[in-house]
Structure formats: structure tokens, C-alpha cells
Amino acid sequence: MPIGTKKAMFRNTLIIGALLLCMTGFSGASGIEAMSADTSQYGDTFIADQDGYFTKTTSTIAPSVSRKGEIIHIIGAGETISEIAALYGLKSQTILWENDVNPLRIRGGEKLLIPPFDGVGYTVKKGDTVAKIATTYKVPATDILSKNNVTTIKIGEKIYVPNAKPIVNASPRNIAGRSTSVRTPLANNNVGPAVGKILIYPTMGSITQGYKSSHHAIDIANSNKPPIWAAADGTVIKASSGTWAGGYGNHVIIDHGNGVKTLYGHLEYLDVNVGDHVKQGQVIGKMGRTGRVRGVTGIHLHFEVIENGVKKLPSLFW
Template identity: 40%
Template sequence: MDNGDNKASLFSNLLKGYIEETSAYIETNGNQLADIGSLLAFNSQAPYEEDYGSDILDYNIGDQSLSAYNPAEANYIEVGRFISNRVSEYAVQQGDLLSFIASDYGVSINSIIWANNLRNSDSISPGQVLKIPPVSGVIHQIKSGDTIASIAKKYNANEGRIIEFNGLSKNAEISIGEQIIVPDGEIKSMIKAGTTIASANKPFAYLANLGDYFMLPTNGYNWGRIHGRNGVDIANSRGTPIYAAAEGSVAISDGVGYNGGFGQYIKIIHPNGTETLYAHGSKLLVSAGDYVQRGQLIMLMGSTGRSTGNHLHFEVHGARNPLAKY
């Protein structure tokens, strides 16, 4: 068996474990996992090799299979594709600004304010879970007497765009209680905030590519698939070193508690205003207030928080994630 076959076999085993454990998780929460067969068919080749080379794929990850869920993305289970009308959820972290969250997700500030009935952009707090629409606009829950035409009129939106975005036929019936996305819709009583445009099919892809500003924070198996807030998972054995992707100030170093699913985690604020987050560690090696250099050892890999295998959940806020496949 050649090296390519070995990688494909490794990925196949990882994906099988991921799907089996995800399926079990979904069943306990009353949700359904769509078309397991089609997900398994996705493993026909080792992914992302052409983008990231063989270095990051060749590392052993022991006997741990990866099945991790970002606390804000427990229902994001599709492998290899993004559901364009899916409402995401994000757990607010210490130091977050609504404007920064909106910018990362590529939607207007008002879209998040409307979706969560917030008073203003300052009314968020750590641990709060926000609904994030897939595009700028309004999340509308169908009420008695609603039609697509009346909804479009209410939010000053395009009827055809609503039909297309939600995958409806022109004369489709809509059910009371169902939620639909109204792209570019507005709630007139609110002052319109600035809008950031993103592709619904490629969230976070519009963010700036900073080239080699960020180094790879660790070695391991990289899925390359985005979940959470521009985050990617890298699997390896417990205790694998994790390094600062760029220099900056440690804003959070929390080694106690569940922390919304992150477990032991670190957040670093970099001189250019971007942030990186490192979650599920087994041991933290820096403290809040420390100034770290690019490549400095900051944490050891683990499986704390919402995780069933040793791995790093690595997020980049304000720029493209160097480990993501956009």
C-alpha cells in the first residue's frame, strides 16, 4: 500500500469514528443525521493534501479518533459542505465585541441584534449564546396568515430572493412555527448598522488572508473543515506541544471549568487587532497578561471540555485561519 493509500485509510477510519460518535450524540438530542452513506462516500481521498502538503498529514494521532463539537456548533454535522440557510450559534467569550463577531461571520451588526432581541450592540456577556444568521437579514418565524409576499413586504426584502435562499418552490406552503431566512431584510424600527458581505456558501472566506503572519500552532491531522467561529480541529496525542501562532498579549488563560465547551483554553490578542483561540488543552503554560512570542510554547494538547478525543480547536478572529480550507 503506497503513502496515498495509507493516508486515505487513516482518514477513512477517522471519519467513520467521527460519524458513529456524532450519530450517537445526535440521537440523544432528538435530532437526525442526514444520509450517513453519502457522508461515508466523502472519504474517497485524503483531503486538503494539495493545500497543506504531507507534513501535517503524516503525524500519528495514536488510538484516539476525533469527534469534537464546538459548543456553539453542536448541530453542524455536515461533512464537506455548508448548509447555506443554517442559523449558527456562537457562545460569547470574555472580551468579545459584537462588531467583531459580526465582522467574522460576515453579517451586519443589526442582523445579530434582531436575531437575538438585543437592546443594542453592547448588551452581550460572556457565556451568552447568540443566533447568527447565515447572511445579513432577518430570521422570521412563520405566523398564521403569513405568505412569502407579506413577509417580503414587512422586511422590505425581495420575494424571489427569499424563495431561492430557503429552497422553496414559488407556490410552496409554509408552516406556522417554521423559521425562514429573509436575506437583506430590515426591521424598520432599528437604525441600520454597517453591513459586511459574505458568501453564504463559504463563511469566513471573505476575511483577509494575512499570508504567513500566523504559523501553524501544532502538528497533527488537520480536517481543514471550519466550525464554530472560524475554527479548525487538529488531532494528535495527549501532551502534543501547542505554540502561539503569532506574538501577542494573552487575554485569557483559563484552566478551570467547562468554559462553554472549550475546556482549558487560551486567547491571544495580536498587535494587528486579530485574535487566536486555542481550546481543549491538558495543561496551560502561560497566564493572562503575559506577552508571548510567535512560536512560544503555550499549551499541551488534551481533550478537556466538549471533546471525545485529544485535539486542538484553533480559531482565528479577524482574519483567515491558516489551517482552514475555504
């Protein structure tokens, strides 16, 4: 919308106010779109006050200040998700869960919906009760009410479930030539990957061997053989199964673009084929012990991050 006259600016203000009314009634995603009529510059922040008006601020918000509403953040040039998260006193994963963005490819000028506290957004459906939502997400019902500053919930209303993780629906895939034995779904479907700066930690388990001159990777072990998650969106460029493969055993390589690739070794089986496009957090296989694994590590994931052909310290990316 062109600006330059007081009249136009006044009109903008009215539109933002009107759109905000829509926002408060519907999900936050539409709120981001609604804000496209604003006249902000990169790095601007809008805060919805208690009366529902957006107030533009140029000052940093103290993370300790409690906020009732969501905030629209306009990404500044060069800003990262972790920097933005720190600005609002939130975990990166909270922002990534709420916004359909690839942390590798965020751009200045894009808008992010900043939840009021760590947790996941949830739109109340018919038949929902606070107790039911609390059970689903394994959080105290009283926390849901107090953090959202409400005494009851209404159908269609968006709330945030404090300190919850998104429900991961990991349905097993059938791939030709691979065993179709029954898989164990993610425990209670309530375990999701922890989201980092660029890459997520690709499975559940502890690091049994770190990155060093003789091992340009990390090993993550877990005798429960958990699912392996794609560390970021990308394309599967290698899906090797049934061979020693130089010690990697069954392994997957994903190309994430921007010169970044990740490798996942020793899998029990793969859930992807070459050419598959995967989303961050998508299950690509199961932890196993194929290839060269030793007693100390046994069942584990060998995880490499390759940037422009160089195997980098994975923790630099989360």
C-alpha cells in the first residue's frame, strides 16, 4: 500500500486495527498475512496491547516481561531464529512450531508470529475440554488456564499449551523391497524433535562419541532404537541399504541446499528413497547397528554435517 500522505497512513492504521479483530478470532497464521498491509521496516516489532491495538516499538522487549498476546515480528536482515527467540525469551522451537518457516531460509521482511510463552498453539475444537487437552499434551490443566489467563476455553479459540511439544503423527511408510514388519510408533505420539538453530538434533539419545580429528561426526546412542529425523528440509540424495558401505551400513544423505548436507549412518532400516523430499523432523529411518559399530557404541546413529564438502562440528548448527 502506498504511503506518503497522512490520509493513507490513517487508512493503514484502520486496516491494521480491523485485521487485528479478525486475528483475535482466528488462528495466528492468518494474522501474519493480515499484517502485510503494514508499513513497517525490517526489524520492527508490533505488540498487541490489551485493547487489541498493535503498537509499534523499536525497543527491545525484556524477556522477563509477561505478555498476554502474540507478537508479530518482522525479521531483520541477517537475523536468525535463535536470535529472535532470545529477544522474546523463548526457545527457538516455539517459534518454529508456530510458523511454517525453514530456519535455513528465513529472510528479512518476513513476518513471524511470536507466541506469548513456550509451548504449542492449539485451536479449541468441538468436544475439547481443558482436561482432555492437558492429557493429550501431558501438561497440567491448571497451567493451560493460568498461562492463557482464561477460566474456560471456547470452540475456535486459539490457546497455547505451555511447555508442550507438537503431537508427531509418524505413520510408517511402506517402501518396495523393504520389510513391512510392524513398527513401533513414537511413544504416545507425543515425542517430537527438539528444534535448533538450523538443524534439529536428529534423534533421541546421548552422545557417546564426539567430534574429533579421527571422527568428524557425532555418535548418538539409544538402545531403544528410536526413529531418526531429517535434521532439516531437503532432498534425499543417497539411500544406501543392505551393504557395508565403507562402515556406514544402511545410511541416508540429505541435501538441504545452501551447501549443507547431513549423513545418517548405521540405520536398522530406511524410510526414504533417493529423490524423496523430506521435511525437518520427518522420520527417515530407525536407529540400528549396521556397518562398523563397536561394543562401546553398539546401537547408535553416526551423524555428519557436511558444509561445502567439509565435515563440520554438528553443534555449530543447533
